[in-house]
Amino acid sequence: MRSAHRVDQVRAAEAALMARLPGGTLMQRAAVGLAATCARLLTRRRGRVYGSRVVVLAGSGDNGGDALYAGAALARRGARVSAVLLAPARAHAAGLAALRAAGGRVVLEQEVGLADFSRADLVLDGIVGIGGKGGLRPEAQPYARAGRAGVVVAVDVPSGVDADTGEVAGAALRADVTVCFGTYKPGLLIDPGASYAGAVQLVGIGLELPAAEVVALQHADVAGLLPVPGAESDKYRRGVVGVAAGSARYPGAALLAVAGALRGGAGAVRYVGTAAEEVVRRFPEALVTEGGPAGAGRVQAWVVGPGGGEGAERALAEALAADVPVLVDADGLTELARLGPGALAGRTAPTLLTPHTGEAARLLAGAENGGSAGGGGGGARPPAADELAAARLGTARRLAAAYRATVLLKGSTTVVADPGGAVRVNPTGTSWLATAGSGDVLAGLAGSLLAAGRSPLDAASVAAYLHGLAARHAAATPGAPVTALEVAAALSTAWNDVRSAAAEPGA
Ligand SMILES: NC(=O)C1=CN([C@@H]2O[C@H](COP(=O)(O)OP(=O)(O)OC[C@H]3O[C@@H](n4cnc5c(N)ncnc54)[C@H](O)[C@@H]3O)[C@@H](O)[C@H]2O)[C@@H](O)CC1
Numbered sequence: 341m342r343s344a345h346r347v348d349q350v351r352a353a354e355a356a357l358m359a360r361l362p363g364g365t366l367m368q369r370a371a372v373g374l375a376a377t378c379a380r381l382l383t384r385r386r387g388r389v390y391g392s393r394v395v396v397l398a399g400s401g402d403n404g405g406d407a408l409y410a411g412a413a414l415a416r417r418g419a420r421v422s423a424v425l426l427a428p429a430r431a432h433a434a435g436l437a438a439l440r441a442a443g444g445r446v447v448l449e450q451e452v453g454l455a456d457f458s459r460a461d462l463v464l465d466g467i468v469g470i471g472g473k474g475g476l477r478p479e480a481q482p483y484a485r486a487g488r489a490g491v492v493v494a495v496d497v498p499s500g501v502d503a504d505t506g507e508v509a510g511a512a513l514r515a516d517v518t519v520c521f522g523t524y525k526p527g528l529l530i531d532p533g534a535s536y537a538g539a540v541q542l543v544g545i546g547l548e549l550p551a552a553e554v555v556a557l558q559h560a561d562v563a564g565l566l567p568v569p570g571a572e573s574d575k576y577r578r579g580v581v582g583v584a585a586g587s588a589r590y591p592g593a594a595l596l597a598v599a600g601a602l603r604g605g606a607g608a609v610r611y612v613g614t615a616a617e618e619v620v621r622r623f624p625e626a627l628v629t630e631g632g633p634a635g636a637g638r639v640q641a642w643v644v645g646p647g648g649g650e651g652a653e654r655a656l657a658e659a660l661a662a663d664v665p666v667l668v669d670a671d672g673l674t675e676l677a678r679l680g681p682g683a684l685a686g687r688t689a690p691t692l693l694t695p696h697t698g699e700a701a702r703l704l705a706g707a708e709n710g711g712s713a714g715g716g717g718g719g720a721r722p723p724a725a726d727e728l729a730a731a732r733l734g735t736a737r738r739l740a741a742a743y744r745a746t747v748l749l750k751g752s753t754t755v756v757a758d759p760g761g762a763v764r765v766n767p768t769g770t771s772w773l774a775t776a777g778s779g780d781v782l783a784g785l786a787g788s789l790l791a792a793g794r795s796p797l798d799a800a801s802v803a804a805y806l807h808g809l810a811a812r813h814a815a816a817t818p819g820a821p822v823t824a825l826e827v828a829a830a831l832s833t834a835w836n837d838v839r840s841a842a843a844e845p846g847a
């Protein structure tokens with residue numbers, strides 16, 4: 341599991357540790373780890389550190405200090421290092437002295453700095469780290485736009501990325517590798533920030549940190565959360581997932597949601613709705629009923645809404661009336677936005693909402709207006725979907741708090757937020773999942789995990805993880821487009837992948 345901590349948590353842990361250690365120890369630890377990664381990258385690129393061209397972009401804080409000390413270490417190994425000072429009067433004095441003592445050169449003119457930057461073998465981005473506020477300042481912006489020949493290594497955080505949220509106000513420096521200290525930062529795991537970070541490496545500096553609110557699961561974590569039938573299990577003990585999906589207009593959504601549900605570990609899938617005939621023809625193992633959830637017999641969790649069309653209102657009401665976990669997706673979410681959070685108020689079993697940002701905008705508007713169905717409010721401007729996408733962590737948390745439900749916000753970095761504050765960010769996504777029907781498969785899969793007894797946080801984060809992996813497996817060649825049915829079919833491979841990696845020694 342990769343754990344990410346907020347800046348205030350890092351600062352508190354740093355203060356506690358610094359009180360016990362000689363001054364400068366933490367910066368030295370950080371710089372040693374940073375220099376080691378840079379040396380590895382240079383050796384991979386050029387065969388050796390000696391003679392390579394390194395540029396240090398140094399801002400005014402300790403982030404610049406880390407970069408200058410690492411630059412000094414590389415200069416001692418024979419690299420030709422120049423330090424571009426973005427705030428010359430406030431550069432980290434001891435770091436600068438170390439760099440000069442090691443033979444590094446200092447550049448003050450932007451033209452020279454940009455020319456060096458463009459032809460360097462390796463650039464260290466030490467403009468700003470966890471102390472950064474707002475976007476890049478004007479003097480740093482040309483570096484975000486400039487072409488470069490070498491690799492860019494971000495020190496702790498790519499400059500311009502908000503460490504706590506991954507939001508990017510204006511320009512940011514795109515890194516190939518980010519070396520972060522003490523812990524991951526949420527902004528390194530969540531887009532758009534994550535897309536600026538490249539490969540993220542963690543250097544331990546001895547911080548003692550509290551349990552993280554924001555984590556990204558890895559194979560071993562997911563393997564531990566997969567439902568595995570015991571010797572005593574029968575299909576009912578393994579859980580039955582009810583799928584209320586599809587409509588005359590969207591029969592395909594029913595098939596895709598069932599396809600996902602069949603591969604989520606529940607013992608059986610019970611489909612209710614107008615596509616019963618098509619479902620049973622395609623999936624003879626599914627139980628089918630026409631009508632709505634109310635008369636369908638007992639299930640351990642409901643999935644309601646994919647392709648629900650005109651039937652979504654009734655299906656949602658009947659599913660929410662059942663005292664079992666309910667996953668609401670697609671047309672179910674549109675209906676829920678119309679009703680507002682009050683529609684969930686009487687529930688004791690948990691609810692999982694799986695919006696994309698457009699649906700999230702409607703849900704937030706519904707929460708702010710107290711639901712438009714009752715005719716109340718209606719005045720607030722609905723938040724724009726692209727603004728919500730740019731602030732994914734905050735959006736998922738706002739929704740979870742407003743609806744008192746677990747929220748899986750889909751998109752570039754799927755984020756799952758529990759109303760209690762825990763957040764999981766999904767590392768396996770691929771942009772090819774933005775394909776018609778892929779959300780239906782995800783809904784079925786997550787619902788199946790709910791029926792098998794997983795909590796909404798676990799069900800949602802495991803489903804997102806497997807779904808992303810499956811999309812990669814489904815592609816005929818890496819990075820090729822995939823269809824939703826192919827993603828569903830590849831879910832078994834994703835399960836195997838996760839389980840076999842976790843079974844490997846040292847996993
Ligand atoms: N906290 C820790 O435990 C450790 C921190 N270390 C390093 O120290 C960094 C934090 O150092 P600081 O607190 O000095 O903060 P930073 O170096 O991240 O930035 C603060 C400085 O940048 C300026 N600044 C703020 N926003 C800016 C922007 N948008 N553009 C340009 N300049 C901006 C501020 O005026 C201030 O001078 C970490 O990111 C890490 O690199 C490491 O040395 C090891 C230990």
Ligand SMILES: [K+]
Pocket residue numbers: 403465466467468469494495496497498499
């Ligand atoms: K940085």
